[in-house]
Amino acid sequence: MFLLLPFDSLIVNLLGISLTVLFTLLLVFIIVPAIFGVSFGIRKLYMKTLLKIFAWATLRMERGAKEKNHQLYKPYTNGIIAKDPTSLEEEIKEIRRSGSSKALDNTPEFELSDIFYFCRKGMETIMDDEVTKRFSAEELESWNLLSRTNYNFQYISLRLTVLWGLGVLIRYCFLLPLSVCVLPKPKEFLSKHVHLMCYRICVRALTAIITYHDRKNRPRNGGICVANHTSPIDVIILASDGYYAMVGQVHGGLMGVIQRAMVKACPHVWFERSEVKDRHLVAKRLTEHVQDKSKLPILIFPEGTCINNTSVMMFKKGSFEIGATVYPVAIKYDPQFGDAFWNSSKYGMVTYLLRMMTSWAIVCSVWYLPPMTREKDEDAVQFANRVKSAIARQGGLVDLLWDGGLKREKVKDTFKEEQQKLYSKMIVGNHEDRSRS
Amino acid sequence: MGARASHAAAVPGAERIRRETGFSQACLLRLHHRFQALDRNNKGYLSRVDLQQIGALAVNPLGDRIIDSFFPDGNHQLDFPGFVRVLAHFRPVDEEDPGVRDPKQPEPLNSRMNKLRFAFQLYDLDRDGKISRNEMLQVLRLMVGVQVTEEQLESIADRTVQEADEDGDGAVSFLEFTKSLEKMNIEQKMSIRILK
Numbered sequence: 001m002f003l004l005l006p007f008d009s010l011i012v013n014l015l016g017i018s019l020t021v022l023f024t025l026l027l028v029f030i031i032v033p034a035i036f037g038v039s040f041g042i043r044k045l046y047m048k049t050l051l052k053i054f055a056w057a058t059l060r061m062e063r064g065a066k067e068k069n070h071q072l073y074k075p076y077t078n079g080i081i082a083k084d085p086t087s088l089e090e091e092i093k094e095i096r097r098s099g100s101s102k103a104l105d106n107t108p109e110f111e112l113s114d115i116f117y118f119c120r121k122g123m124e125t126i127m128d129d130e131v132t133k134r135f136s137a138e139e140l141e142s143w144n145l146l147s148r149t150n151y152n153f154q155y156i157s158l159r160l161t162v163l164w165g166l167g168v169l170i171r172y173c174f175l176l177p178l179s180v181c182v183l184p185k186p187k188e189f190l191s192k193h194v195h196l197m198c199y200r201i202c203v204r205a206l207t208a209i210i211t212y213h214d215r216k217n218r219p220r221n222g223g224i225c226v227a228n229h230t231s232p233i234d235v236i237i238l239a240s241d242g243y244y245a246m247v248g249q250v251h252g253g254l255m256g257v258i259q260r261a262m263v264k265a266c267p268h269v270w271f272e273r274s275e276v277k278d279r280h281l282v283a284k285r286l287t288e289h290v291q292d293k294s295k296l297p298i299l300i301f302p303e304g305t306c307i308n309n310t311s312v313m314m315f316k317k318g319s320f321e322i323g324a325t326v327y328p329v330a331i332k333y334d335p336q337f338g339d340a341f342w343n344s345s346k347y348g349m350v351t352y353l354l355r356m357m358t359s360w361a362i363v364c365s366v367w368y369l370p371p372m373t374r375e376k377d378e379d380a381v382q383f384a385n386r387v388k389s390a391i392a393r394q395g396g397l398v399d400l401l402w403d404g405g406l407k408r409e410k411v412k413d414t415f416k417e418e419q420q421k422l423y424s425k426m427i428v429g430n431h432e433d434r435s436r437s
Numbered sequence: 438m439g440a441r442a443s444h445a446a447a448v449p450g451a452e453r454i455r456r457e458t459g460f461s462q463a464c465l466l467r468l469h470h471r472f473q474a475l476d477r478n479n480k481g482y483l484s485r486v487d488l489q490q491i492g493a494l495a496v497n498p499l500g501d502r503i504i505d506s507f508f509p510d511g512n513h514q515l516d517f518p519g520f521v522r523v524l525a526h527f528r529p530v531d532e533e534d535p536g537v538r539d540p541k542q543p544e545p546l547n548s549r550m551n552k553l554r555f556a557f558q559l560y561d562l563d564r565d566g567k568i569s570r571n572e573m574l575q576v577l578r579l580m581v582g583v584q585v586t587e588e589q590l591e592s593i594a595d596r597t598v599q600e601a602d603e604d605g606d607g608a609v610s611f612l613e614f615t616k617s618l619e620k621m622n623i624e625q626k627m628s629i630r631i632l633k
Binding site for chain 1: 467468471474475488490491492493494495496497498499500503524527555556559560576577580581582583584585589593597601609614617618620621622623625626627628629630631632
């Protein structure tokens, strides 16, 4: 027993020293800069080093693949089939022309071969469509040393495996505990300044490296801030650079706890699920909030659901009907360092946060676009589309007309009717002006 | 999605499917990836609902007919080989000389005849080998919705069946169908090229 005493005290001393070092590091590098909003530039260096390592890793895998005479599986983000963008009319005319020897005049008629157009278009969508792939994480063309994004397991050499193992060690044993230690406690939210500080600390906890552009266009009181939605982290990113009032559904679980804590500090607008269905009620409450100039700008994500950050989907028109100034914000994540997309059908909140904290970093760019207001001859839907296009253009995202709700529901029949209308014109012509009931 | 690696060993029965359909290893991999993406609940097979959820397919007037072609003989589950077998009809025709095909080998799924057969069964609702006037009417109705009156549609259906019908039985058989489309460049119009 006595022999162990000197070792005991040694271990205790070592433990004490390492804990002190850890906390000092925490304080100096994370908490103090967060309070004062200052940065050391260490994270930029970290990013650069990581990028170099990723490029090397991909080269090694390609070499490994070439040795075995195989081709590396490269995911295509733009679709896996060759499509040509001709319209329904042109295609069907083409098909008819190639099939019949008689001279084609423009009389409307039906041909047996018309079916080929719909058949092929249908098959193309089964092989590859614009929407389904937006609800799963974006696939990277080079590997970022996270096993969750690897498609070519069999080409990893020994050196690469060692590197990957090192990466795992660093991420789980260093980044993760760091993040967990630094998480703010919800009970200490007192005022909006403390709010801001806590968001900044969160940002550091997630090793997030954010670049803000055009901060002069930041949302002001009495306005509505709209942004594209990829994950709950969007909120943290925006709120660490400005004061906002949040709008959203009341959630259960971890999110619910956070929401309730936030309400005590600032006036947010939370809704019960049943209230959301009543659009007038929602619109009324938002209008009241917006008209009070002392209240903070509202932060809304009009897509209504998380999309995987390669595209922007239809904006719900509710927030655009109110008539306030809209401040669009584009958020684009760099997927190489860690994919921020929250696939809510695959991961719960806690799993998602764990994945975030064990990624290399969350790197993103935020652009504050100049404010927009609804023009006189524009309706809410057109206004929403205009804002959406601006955000898509700035963020380099694909601008889609599809509804993000397609994640969970089927598409409405009205779209099919449009296709049917187009085709009917070809076989019976325009002289029939049918008024539909 | 990134959590699942889809490489050759993970595709069940890859070798057999390749021989049957003629798809290359790389194409098969991409299609397997797509199959998994469509299979929302990771069941291992696709149901009609999975295909109906594809927005762009639901707006296709013949969407339901196309989905039906994946579930022949009253099946309700579509496994990966079945999925690929149907898609194989749309594989572009190989550039090699088709004249030297071994007659003992089964006809490749993407031959001209098989492509025509596929289109034919989109019209032939009861699969009796003939397109009756009624079936023609029903398919036309699917394609135009409520935009065209019943009389107009009937006259179109009558004319079409009359033009194609040669033996006067009031229906279009498969041979009559192929005859009326003999000048059509089926190989190109019914092909989808998968990027390598």
